[in-house]
Amino acid sequence: MAQRFRGSLVPEDQAEQQPEPASPQRAPAKLTTRVPLWLRWLGKLAEPWLQIRHEPARPDANLIDFNRPVCYVVEHYGVSNYLILERACRELGFPSPLISMQGGDLLGKGRSMVALSRRHGFWLRRPRSRTHSEGIAKLVQAAEVDADLDVQIVPVSIFVGRAPDRNEGWFRVLFSENWTLVGRFRRFLSVILNGRNTIVRFSNPVSLRQVVAEGLPQERTVRKVSRVLRAHFRRIRTAVIGPDLSHRRTLVDGVLDSESVRRAIADQARRDGTGYEAAYNKARAMAMEVAADYSHPVVRSWSFMLTWFWNKLYEGVSVHHLERLKDVAPGNGVIYVPCHRSHIDYLLLSYLLYVNHIVPPHIAAGVNLNLPVVGAILRRGGAFFLRRSFKSNALYSVIFSEYVATLLGRGVSIEYFIEGGRSRTGRLLSPKGGMLAMTLKAFLRQHRRPVVFQPVYIGYEKLMEGKSYLNELSGQPKKSESLGRLLRASFGLLRNRYGQVTVNFGEPIFLEQVLDDVDANWRNALAAPDEKPSWLNTAVDRLAWRIQTHINRAADLNPINLIALSLLATPKHAIAETDLLAQIDLYCDIARSVPFSDRMTVTPLSPAEIIAYGEKVGVLVRTAHPLGDVLAYKDEERVLQSYYRNNVVHLFAAASWVACCFQNNRRMSRAGVARLGQLIFPFVQSELFLPWTPEQFGERIDKVIDVFIRRGLFSFDAEQGYLQRCPGQTDEVFQLRVIAHSLQQAFERYYIAISILVKNGPNTVSAGELETLCHLSAQRLSLLYSQAAPEFFDRSLFRGFIGKMRELRFIWTDESGKLAYDGRLENWAKDAKIILSRELRHSIEKITPETARKSGLQVEEME
Incomplete structure (x- = not known):
């Protein structure tokens, strides 16, 4: 289910206080007592200060059996908890916790709720023994006496002051929910200040009869029930407000005291020729440079500021598929792995998790963001910093790995970007496996709980860093971060609006399932966690690939994407309004008829509404004309829009391939x-992170062809099995040309690489030389013949294609480091005439250098 944020960015389904749901079947128990008068008076007094958010918002009608006794269990004793629970039960139509249970004298005349722990004393409150709860002991004793008695034990978690409200004062942050068992006065202030942001979470009941039926001694049964409930409450509290983290210095001391770090410190002392103490101080400085200093009050304070910030910058934020994450987060170590397109990514994701009652993760941030003032704030928000490269620094590497292992061992959720940096082209970048390898090693060393990776797709309609990305792609150096530049950029951002943002949570990836697929005996490595398993690299590669494909499967097709797909395929980036309406409608039809995955989302707007939205946000310019209005991009928008097209180009890979086949051919067999x-x-899959096998891709091609036939783009001769497009320059031919465009440039890049190899011959150029020559040839082709998108001559795309050819053995490296190939590559080059026109092939062959020596290029110096 999608959650839509507007205004204060509160989900629409929670924007107003939930009305009291209709009660399910009710068979009220015969109550033997009434609520005490003093508790009723306290309830009346507390009424104006409480506003409860139920989780789940609409509990299952079968959650509680009203024909059996019910006993609610809370984590800590407190009158406020009793009053909050009583009101929550009243709103949901559940039996009151302040009256005795149905069940006779065995259950006593008290309330139908117990607490696992409490403090005694009034001012100097001391914790009472937590070995077991007296209330649980009485329930077990009653169940053993009466064999027909079965009490439903319903765990209830209560959090006062967890959900942020933009109208709250900063002082209230000090009294928000945490791990400390507070006294009466502090709890009183917490209810007064934060009671309107109270969460009550009902969990599935536990049958006391089933526990007693195990036949354990009474004391062991009591201890077992208490232990299970405490573990349950701790798991829920960890998922809602975060793990119980010690002070930063304590955490660092634990890292430095580990055996692996102590060995690394001793090795460093030998290398430096210094004493152990000097090396230890050096290691401590590194650990303090890395470690986060997570603060619940700071995170809560940031929620207020970010609520204002999002409303200032964006028209709204849409969130989809969050419910699955809420199901798997408790009890698992969660690793968030979003795509990385903006500095806003980690702020937005942490904020959305927080307002949806999921603890924000610790975030691996580049040390370049550890700026004065800003770095300290980010640390308290959960950021821990890592250097861009630390392969040559063994001590730092061990410290950082141990820190990650410590976080995982303590159940702290973590977030990092496996692309290594922000994408400048809008495509997913090739993953870097460093953090994944550290995570797997940490998992093997501290295998305390399951680990699940949560891919996240973040789609923007307007990117804050868009202009800087274009400058970097055109060859300008990346500007380093500084506090002054950050402040200037912040003031500039607040003067603009950036449309809508969509955050889609992909299908979770369970680490143990990945390891089972790689090596069924991977658990043997738990016995020797310091040794590198032989299957580790394979597991990292497979996990990285799965993460990237799951991100792409959760893509969002928004109005800006659809306009970019259509307009960027036209020569002047302009199109008649009628043609644009038809093209957007065709794209939407393909997306819905042949969906990329069940996690993909598509804008609900109609084609006319999409065009109106493009004009509203200032992307499209309308030129009135007697024969029909023309829509075009603004001059400054034309190149940048390729970024938004590249966000979703993978969604139409099959359709683009089919359309490409008919650019230079009117008739082809469907099977061909x-x-x-x-x-x-395989080459398209490697570039676009497509999740299918070749056979599955072929099935998608068949489904797309059916759509094209239904839309009149093809005619099909069923007897001969041939497809035929319309002749000339019809509207249908134009639509095919637009769809083919997004994949056409990929085939042009492939042909550039193949042409250079074939023209030079085998054993002539190395992989590095080929990459540089491809980059220069594509750049020259763009300058001479068309204004291609900046990613057309992106080195990384050529590097990926060359790597895939080597993997498939189309090419290989000889003893001298040069690339060799056989006749298959030449045959593949001849087949290019199916996709590329004769003129384009001639242009590519003309500009590609015959050899690095003859063309006068200093290839080695340019690498």
């Missing part, structure tokens, strides 16, 4: 289109 598509698929 699918067969050639399966041959080219």
Whole structure:
């Protein structure tokens, strides 16, 4: 279910206080007592100060059996907890916790709720023994006496002051929910200040009869029930407000005291020729540089500021598929792995998790963000810093790995970007496995709880860093971060609006399932956690690939994406309004008829509404004309819009391939289109992180062809099995050309690489030389013949294609380091005529250098 944020960024389904749901079947128990008068008076007094948010908002009608006794269990004793629970039960139509249970004298005349722990004394309150709860002991004793008695034990978690409210004062942050068992006065202030932001979470009941039926001695049964309930409450509290973290210095001391770090310190002392104490101080400085200093009050304070910030910058934030994460988060170590497109990514994700009652993660941030003032604030928000490269620093590497292992061992959720940096082209970047390898090693060393990776897709309609990305792609150096530049950029940002943002949570990836697929005996490595398993690199690669494909499966197709897909395929980035309406409608039809995945989302706007929205946000410019209005991009928007097209180009890979086949051919066999598509698929898959096998890609091609036939783009001769497009320059031919465009440039890049190899011959150029020559040739082709998107001559795309050819053994490296190939590559180059026109092939062959020596390029110096 999607959650939509507007205004204060509160989910629409929670924007107003939930009305009291209709009560399910009610068979009220015969109550033997009434609520005490003094508790009723206290309830009346507390009424104006409480506003409860139930979780789940609509509990299952079968959560409680009203024909059996019910006993609610809370974590800590307190009159405020009793009053809050009583009101929550009243709103949901559940039996009151302040009256005795149905069940006779065995259950006593008291209330139908117990607490696992409490403090005694009034001013100097001391914790009472937590070995077991007296209330639980009485329930167990009653169940053993009466064999027919079965009490439903319903765990209830209560959090006062957890959900942020933009109208709250800063002082209230000091009294928000935490791990400390507070006294009466502090709890009183907490209810007064934060009672309107109270969460009550009902969990599935436990049958006391089933526990007693195990036949354990009474004392062991009591201890077991108490232990299970305490573990349950701790798991829920960890998921809602975060783990119980010690002070930063204590955490650092634990890291430095580990055996691996002590060995690394001793090795460092030997290398430096200094004493152990000097090396220890050096290690401590490194650990303090890395470690976060998480603060619940700071995180809560940031929630107020970010609520204002999002409303200032964005029209709204849409969140989809969060419910699955809420199901798997408790009891698991969660690693958030979002795509990385903006500095806003980690702020937005942490904020959305927080307002949805999920603890924000600790975030791995580049040390370049550890700026004065800003770095300290980010640390208290959960950021821990890492250097861009530390392969040559063994001590730092061990410290950082141990810190990550400590966080995982304590159940702290973590977030990092496996792309290594922000994407400048809008595509997912090739993953870097450093953090994944550290996570797997930490998991093997401290295998205390399951680990689940949560991919996240974040889609923007307007990117804050857009202009700087274009400058970097055009060759300008990346500007380093500084406090002054950050402040200037912040003031500039607040003067603009950036449309809508969509955050889609992909399908979670359970680490143990990945390891089972790689090596069924991976658990043997738990016995020797310091040794590197032989399967580790394979597991990292497979996990990285799965993360990237799951991110792409959760993509969002928004109005800006659809406009970019259509307009960027036209020569002047302009189109008639009628043509744009038809093209957007075709894209939406493909997306809904052949959905990329069940996690993909598509804008609900109609084509006309999409065009109106594009004009509203200032992307489209309308030129009135008697023969029909023309819509075009603003001059400054044309190149930047390729970024938003690249966000979703993978969604139409199959459709683009089919359309490409008919750019230079009017007639092809249906089977031939699918067969050639399966041959080219490994290269497209590697570039776009497609989740299918070649056979599955062929099935998608068939489904797309059915859509094209239904739309009149093709005619199909069923007897001969041939497809035929319309002749000339019809509207249908134009639509095919637009769809083909997004994949056409990929095939042009492939042909550039192949042309250079074939022209030079085998054993002539190295992989590095080929990459540089491809980059320069694509850059020159763009300058001479068309204004291609900046990613057309992106080195990383050529590097990926060359790597895939080596993996598939189309090419290989000889003894001298040069690339060799056989006749398959030349045959593949001849097949390019199916996709590329004769003129384009001639242009590519003309500009590609015959050899690095003849063209006068200093290739080695340019690498």
